[in-house]
Amino acid sequence: MPDLSNSSFIPKQGPTKKRRGQATRQVYVFTIISYVMIFSTLLAVGGVYFYSEYIERQRDNEIAALDAAINSYSESDMQKVLEFDHRLNQASSRLSNSASIVSVLESLEDAVIETVQIESLEMTRQGDELFDLSAKIKTDSFDSTMFQRGVLQRGKPTIETVVLSDLHRQTVNNEESATKETTVSFLAKITVPLSVVPNLAGASVAEETPQPITITVDDSETPTLNAVEEIKDPGDETVIYEATASINSDDI
Amino acid sequence: MIPKGLFTQIAMVIVSVAIIITYVKPTFTQIGEVQDEIGVYRSEREDKVGVVIDKLEVLISKLNSVSVEDERRLRAYLPEKIDDIAVLRDLILITEAAGVEYIDSSYVGNVTQDRGRQSRGASNVTVSESLNQPKPHQLSLSVEGTYNQLKNLFLLLEKNKYPLEVHALSISAKEGGFLSATMSLVTYEYQAPITDNTLSYE
Numbered sequence A: 001m002p003d004l005s006n007s008s009f010i011p012k013q014g015p016t017k018k019r020r021g022q023a024t025r026q027v028y029v030f031t032i033i034s035y036v037m038i039f040s041t042l043l044a045v046g047g048v049y050f051y052s053e054y055i056e057r058q059r060d061n062e063i064a065a066l067d068a069a070i071n072s073y074s075e076s077d078m079q080k081v082l083e084f085d086h087r088l089n090q091a092s093s094r095l096s097n098s099a100s101i102v103s104v105l106e107s108l109e110d111a112v113i114e115t116v117q118i119e120s121l122e123m124t125r126q127g128d129e130l131f132d133l134s135a136k137i138k139t140d141s142f143d144s145t146m147f148q149r150g151v152l153q154r155g156k157p158t159i160e161t162v163v164l165s166d167l168h169r170q171t172v173n174n175e176e177s178a179t180k181e182t183t184v185s186f187l188a189k190i191t192v193p194l195s196v197v198p199n200l201a202g203a204s205v206a207e208e209t210p211q212p213i214t215i216t217v218d219d220s221e222t223p224t225l226n227a228v229e230e231i232k233d234p235g236d237e238t239v240i241y242e243a244t245a246s247i248n249s250d251d252i
Numbered sequence B: 001m002i003p004k005g006l007f008t009q010i011a012m013v014i015v016s017v018a019i020i021i022t023y024v025k026p027t028f029t030q031i032g033e034v035q036d037e038i039g040v041y042r043s044e045r046e047d048k049v050g051v052v053i054d055k056l057e058v059l060i061s062k063l064n065s066v067s068v069e070d071e072r073r074l075r076a077y078l079p080e081k082i083d084d085i086a087v088l089r090d091l092i093l094i095t096e097a098a099g100v101e102y103i104d105s106s107y108v109g110n111v112t113q114d115r116g117r118q119s120r121g122a123s124n125v126t127v128s129e130s131l132n133q134p135k136p137h138q139l140s141l142s143v144e145g146t147y148n149q150l151k152n153l154f155l156l157l158e159k160n161k162y163p164l165e166v167h168a169l170s171i172s173a174k175e176g177g178f179l180s181a182t183m184s185l186v187t188y189e190y191q192a193p194i195t196d197n198t199l200s201y202e
Helices: A029-071 A075-096 A101-111 A142-153 A201-209 A235-239 B006-066 B068-077 B086-100 B149-156
Strands: A117-126 A129-140 A160-175 A179-193 B101-110 B115-118 B123-126 B135-145 B167-173 B179-189
Touching: A029 B006, A075 B006, A101 A117, A101 A129, A101 A179, A101 B115, A101 B149, A129 A142, A142 A160, A142 A179, A179 B115, B086 B101, B086 B149, B101 B179, B135 B149, B149 B167, B149 B179
Parallel strands: none
Antiparallel strands: A117 A129, A117 B167, A129 A179, A160 A179, B101 B135, B115 B123, B135 B179, B167 B179
16 A cells, blocks of 8 residues: 555655744833832832821920920919019119109209298109209399399209299398398299209218218308208118118119 | 733722822821921920020029028018008108107008009109009108208118108298208009019010
8 A cells, every 4th residue: 555645745844843932021111110109109108107107206205395394384483583573673663763852952052042042942753753843032132033043044954944933022121230121032943853863872872971061151040951061970870771772683 | 802910000000099199198298297296396395485494594593693681672672561660660760860850750651553643642642654663652751950960861761771752842941940841751562563474585
């Protein structure tokens, strides 16, 4: 029997091994994106979770520190400071508005001429602003009156304003000397600002003893405010009157 | 036919976006708020509470540095309450020290707090312009003496350990070279502020 296997005109291929081609794996951009997204998301979740825990702990610590700081505030200490502060301010306010009557009287002494007599003096303090003085003055002539007015008007800044009123001229018979005496009386209203009145208390404390003052005299027997005398030493009893000049208002 | 892997990748993207929207973004917002709160608490602690406490400590140390003697003088200058008997006794001692003849003295009373000026009795007494001023008390004193004795009296009144302000004075001539003086004196007592919880720092 003929071999039919070779009768075909189609060439036969020998039993050679078919070489298998290498498999190529295709990686798509979308695949990369999706993986990157999922892993970064998971990473972000973890990071955010731990960071939020950390930040909340930090907030709790801050709250605790704030509470501790608030609790360390002492209300009683603050009240003590405030009380001292107010007391010091009030004392300072009175000290700064204190005015010496002695200074006012000495200013008046400087402004009074020799030929006049002050018969009476009224003085009123108007708040912490000024002293209103009303002096009943007697002199011998209108010339003296005009001269006195000029001296008072030139007494600035101590004497702020001067107003003379109730001017009277009287002639009286002096029986002893058998002569006629002429007197001119008037009322002088003077204002003295407190700001220009120095307080002598502090200076006097340093001096220990007041200095004697001599003032020009009027010969008249009528008591006047400018009579001659020396200020006496206050003596040992002044121990109880201590000055407060050492209070330091700048401390607080 | 769509491969199975593509579905998985799409699902991963969707899940990622969902996680970001539902957890990561709100948590970030929350973290921002917490950080703001931390900033507020920290500034409160450091800038406000801390400053107050530091100032208070400084003030307390200053307060403690004031000597006992100065504090005693301050309290004597502005006492909690006016002891009218003690003040009148002091007035008599002052008149004796000045060498004037004591005639009369009396405690008129405390002047009602009011804004501006207020008159009581014969004299105008200035009262505190503000509520945070010391409370004034008025006294009257009548003496006789020479001019320089009166000046000495005023000098001693000014040197007193508490204020004795002359708010009204009337001097008239008497016989024998003497002068008669009637005066209205004002002294003060400490008055705690009515409503003031603030402390000014300069």
